[in-house]
Amino acid sequence: MKADPTRQLRLLELQSLDTTLTQLNHRAKSxxxxxxxxxxxxxxxxxxxxxxxxxxxxxxxxxxxxxxxxxxxxxxxxxxxxxxxxxxxxxxxxxxxxxxxxxxxxxxxxxxxxxxxxxxxxxxxxxxxxxxxxxxxxxxxxxxxxxxxxxxxxxxxxxxxxxxxVASGRAELVEAVGADLVALYDRIRAHSGTAAAALVRRSCGGCNMELGAVELGRIAEADDDEVLRCEDCGRILVRTPESGV
The missing domain is CATH 1.10.287.1700 (Helix Hairpins)
Known part of the structure; x- marks a missing residue:
């Protein structure tokens, strides 16, 4: 699956909005x-x-x-x-x-x-x-x-x-990210709770596991628009300037 880097970065925004929606739902119930x-x-x-x-x-x-x-x-x-x-x-x-x-x-x-x-x-x-x-x-x-x-x-x-x-902002992000990438995001989120995580200083921001040298090398060689997944937790890895690769 392909997606441009801008769309992937927006996944982090989408994840943030979904977290906020979850928190609002919890507050309403509690x-x-x-x-x-x-x-x-x-x-x-x-x-x-x-x-x-x-x-x-x-x-x-x-x-x-x-x-x-x-x-x-x-x-x-x-x-x-x-x-x-x-x-x-x-x-x-x-x-x-x-x-x-x-x-x-x-x-x-x-x-x-x-x-x-x-x-x-x-x-x-x-x-x-x-x-x-x-x-x-x-x-x-x-x-x-x-x-x-x-x-x-x-x-x-x-x-x-x-x-x-928040839902209005989410709808705009979903349209910007695209149906294909959002579909993958939603499937992972339904299973794990969170679906996207930033790759920060060679570690997955979702499970906090540090990636091995082989995996980091593969990521470094991957196209900028390639959708990457964490081998440990399965979340979508979003590369940022702080990724360290």
């Missing part, structure tokens, strides 16, 4: 925002469950508080009616004595119910705090997630802009 967003999405799912759980518990306890309050109020109302009857003195002594005993019993019952109501109210207050905390954490996580997603989109857009610019 943005720390990817992991942070995935972590926040997982946390948000857990917080969704926490919000539902704490809200349900809060609702259940609020109903318990209302029931406990109703139970206490029923006893208070009954005691108030009995107290009025007792104060009115209507009925026999036995009836009045029975009302007095019932008032005492209602007072004890009211004390028990009020203690129970107080305990439920304390639990309801704790549940209310837990529900509010879960909702606050959920809101903050959503905001943080939105911020990260917006930042990631901006970073990816910037990287895509850089990729487009």
């Amino acid at each position: 943005l720390p925002e990817h992991a942070e967003i995935a972590s926040l999405r997982t946390a948000l799912e857990e917080l969704d469950s926490a919000v539902v759980r704490t809200s349900t518990e809060r609702g259940d306890l609020q109903r318990e508080v209302r029931k406990a309050d109703n139970d206490v109020q029923l006893v208070r109302d009954r005691a108030e009616r009995d107290r009025k009857r007792l104060e009115a003195g209507v009925g026999s002594a036995k009836d009045l004595q029975g009302l007095q005993h019932e008032l005492e019993s209602l007072a004890r019952r009211q004390a028990v119910l009020e203690d129970a109501e107080l305990e439920v109210m304390e639990r309801a207050e704790t549940a209310e705090s837990a529900a509010e905390q879960a909702q606050e954490q959920h809101m903050q996580t959503e905001q943080r997630l939105a911020e990260l997603q917006s930042r990631r989109e901006a970073l990816i857009a910037d990287l895509e802009s850089q990729r487009a610019e």
